[in-house]
Amino acid sequence: MADITILENVPLAGYSTFRCGGPARFFAEPSTGDEVARLFRLAGENNWDVFVLGNGSNCLISDKGFDGLVIRIAKNMSELTSEELSDGKVLIRAGAGLPFARFGNYCTELSLTGAEFACGIPGSCGGAVFMNAGAYGGEAKDFITRVSFWDGKDVRTKDADECAFGYRTSLFEKLNSEGKTAVILGFEAVLSKGSKEEITALVDDLRARRTASQPLDVPSAGSTFKRPEGFFAAKLIEEAGLKGFALDDSGAQVSPKHAGFVVNNGGRAKASDVMRLIDYVVQKVYENSGVKLEKEVRLVGDFGGR
Numbered sequence: 001m002a003d004i005t006i007l008e009n010v011p012l013a014g015y016s017t018f019r020c021g022g023p024a025r026f027f028a029e030p031s032t033g034d035e036v037a038r039l040f041r042l043a044g045e046n047n048w049d050v051f052v053l054g055n056g057s058n059c060l061i062s063d064k065g066f067d068g069l070v071i072r073i074a075k076n077m078s079e080l081t082s083e084e085l086s087d088g089k090v091l092i093r094a095g096a097g098l099p100f101a102r103f104g105n106y107c108t109e110l111s112l113t114g115a116e117f118a119c120g121i122p123g124s125c126g127g128a129v130f131m132n133a134g135a136y137g138g139e140a141k142d143f144i145t146r147v148s149f150w151d152g153k154d155v156r157t158k159d160a161d162e163c164a165f166g167y168r169t170s171l172f173e174k175l176n177s178e179g180k181t182a183v184i185l186g187f188e189a190v191l192s193k194g195s196k197e198e199i200t201a202l203v204d205d206l207r208a209r210r211t212a213s214q215p216l217d218v219p220s221a222g223s224t225f226k227r228p229e230g231f232f233a234a235k236l237i238e239e240a241g242l243k244g245f246a247l248d249d250s251g252a253q254v255s256p257k258h259a260g261f262v263v264n265n266g267g268r269a270k271a272s273d274v275m276r277l278i279d280y281v282v283q284k285v286y287e288n289s290g291v292k293l294e295k296e297v298r299l300v301g302d303f304g305g306r
C-alpha cells in the first residue's frame, strides 16, 4: 500500500459544504478503482468501518467525526471523455470524482442538451449517481445509461434500467442502506445535440434562478429535506413560521432566503446544533401540517444512534 497515502485524524469540516463535523480517524483519496479495492481490503483486515465521501455537499458529519476510514472520491478519478455515436448522439464517460457541474459545463461546450441543470449542483458525479441528483425538472437518470461500481469484490456495471433510480435515490443508495458495498467509479451518459445558444441561455437562466432563491454564500448542504409527496418542504416550513428561525446563536438557522435550507452561518455551528434545529423543524412542521419531513441530507458518523 506504499503508493496510497492514508492520513490519520483528518478534520472533515473542510470536506463538507456544511463546514462542520469532526475528524476522520483515517482518510484516503484513491486514484483508481484498484486503489479503492485495496483500501477496502486494508479496512477489512483492520476492522475499520468505511465511509465513501464525494464532495460532501449532501452530508452532515458528526462532531465526533468518523471512527474509521473515509475514502474521498472527489478530486481524483475524474476522467471525462466524449465519443460521437453513429446516430449523432454523444456518449460521455465521467469518473466518479469529477464535479457534476464540470460534466454539465462539458455538455454545454459540446452543445449537448439535457444536462443544463447539472451546472448548478456542487456534488461529484459519484454523488450525483448515488442521490440521483436533480433540479428544475431534470435528474441524473435522464441521461445516465450505465454505471460502473465496485461491489466489494469486483468492478461491475449496471445499465440504467437496473439502477433503480428514483427521487433522490438509486440502487447504490439502497445497497448502502442495507450495509452493502457499492462504490461508484463512473458513469456513461448519452445526450443529443442541441442549439448552443439555447443551452447556454438555459444554463444562465437556471443559474440566475438559483442565485436569486438560494443562500449560496452560506454553508449548507442544499435542500435539507426531501420533497414530501404532494407538498413542498420549504412551503411547509414557512407555513410553520420557521423561515429564518434559529434556536440560539450557534449559527444554525433556517435560511431567511429559502426555508428549505438549514444553513450554518459563518461556519460556526457544530453538527449537533444543526441536528437539533433539523429535529425541531421536523417536529414543528409535523405539528402544524401533519407532514413528517424526511432528511435529504445524509448523516455521517455518530448522531446518538440514528
Ligand SMILES: Cc1cc2nc3c(=O)[nH]c(=O)nc-3n(C[C@H](O)[C@H](O)[C@H](O)COP(=O)(O)OP(=O)(O)OC[C@H]3O[C@@H](n4cnc5c(N)ncnc54)[C@H](O)[C@@H]3O)c2cc1C
Residues within 6 Å of the ligand: 017, 051, 052, 053, 054, 055, 056, 057, 058, 059, 073, 074, 096, 120, 121, 122, 123, 124, 125, 126, 127, 128, 129, 130, 131, 132, 133, 134, 135, 172, 182, 183, 184, 185, 216, 220, 221, 222, 223, 298
Ligand atoms: C448549495 C447547494 C445546492 C444544491 N442543490 C442541489 C440540487 O439542486 N439538486 C440536488 O439533487 N442536490 C443538490 N444539492 C445536494 C448535493 O449537491 C447533491 O446531493 C450531490 O449529488 C451530492 O454529491 P456529493 O459528491 O457532494 O456527495 P456527498 O455529499 O459526498 O455524499 C452523498 C452520499 O453519496 C454517497 N457517495 C458519494 N460519492 C459516492 C461514490 N463515488 N460511491 C458511492 N457512494 C458515494 C455518500 O456516501 C453519501 O451517502 C445541493 C447542495 C448544495 C450545498
